[in-house]
Amino acid sequence: MAHTNDRHAERQDLRKVGLKVTHPRMRILDTLSTSGKKHLTAEDVYRELLDQGDDIGLATVYRVLNQFETAGIVVRHHFEGGQSVYELDQDGHHDHMVCIETGKVIEFQNAEIERLQREIAEAHGYELEEHSLVLYVRPKKK
């Protein structure tokens, strides 16, 4: 069925943003969409590629992820703890909740908060361009 990211669509995506369709780029795109997790670090992607027998340099992974970010194909997040994590930009905007015990990442959306943010920016004479909201949570006791 309409698999959002089959080989063909992926090629289109790359061409659309002016990037040559190369093996590394295809494989990285593939890894991002078919890997279990939605949020991967550059290393995560690199290791998964190695595991699948691909011989793609870590530097290339970083370069490609950057290109994807500028192209709007992926979103880069800076959660606590060093590395950046990348996620395919497919299901519209959402924010994140990170469990500080398990590291699990949960996505959520809240129109009300989005609206308030815009209002606050306006109230200070600015236009909201971007924002980053991350909730650090722990499993409810009880």
Add this chain to the structure above:
Amino acid sequence: MAHTNDRHAERQDLRKVGLKVTHPRMRILDTLSTSGKKHLTAEDVYRELLDQGDDIGLATVYRVLNQFETAGIVVRHHFEGGQSVYELDQDGHHDHMVCIETGKVIEFQNAEIERLQREIAEAHGYELEEHSLVLYVRPKKK
């Protein structure tokens, strides 16, 4: 008058959290409170100390800022762009707005957003422990 951070109060603050009152620590605390900006990187602090004739190592600045963070004296933020910025934890909780044109940092508070965050976490079976909200804005056109 009751200057919130005179020499005496600073000494007390340090002792209170079990840190010896040393020259570097006093000077760093001083820089944080009297510098023009409220949000400084470790380098910012380091340079300002050098300018004032103090000979304090960058490593010490990092170490002390970390101790201050664990002690709850300063808060560390990870805005976009590599370095962490530190700010004295004095006027209660607030979030930040960063102008992407001038780099200016504006603080704000919004009880409604705070409440919604707690609700969202709860709704997912979690307790909100911490959060980071940064609005990236640009001066209103008009």
Add this chain to the structure above:
DNA sequence: TTGGGTGCAAATTGTTTGCAATTGT
């Protein structure tokens, strides 16, 4: 064919650490 893309190693950047010397209590 040819300019963009890649791998590798070396370079950067931000931050932390080991250790001997120094200092606060």
Add this chain to the structure above:
DNA sequence: ACAATTGCAAACAATTTGCACCCAA
């Protein structure tokens, strides 16, 4: 006196970059 603290240099971790070679268009 003695443990905590500092400075310096070296160590680290994440990411970027220079360059000779390679490959998609």
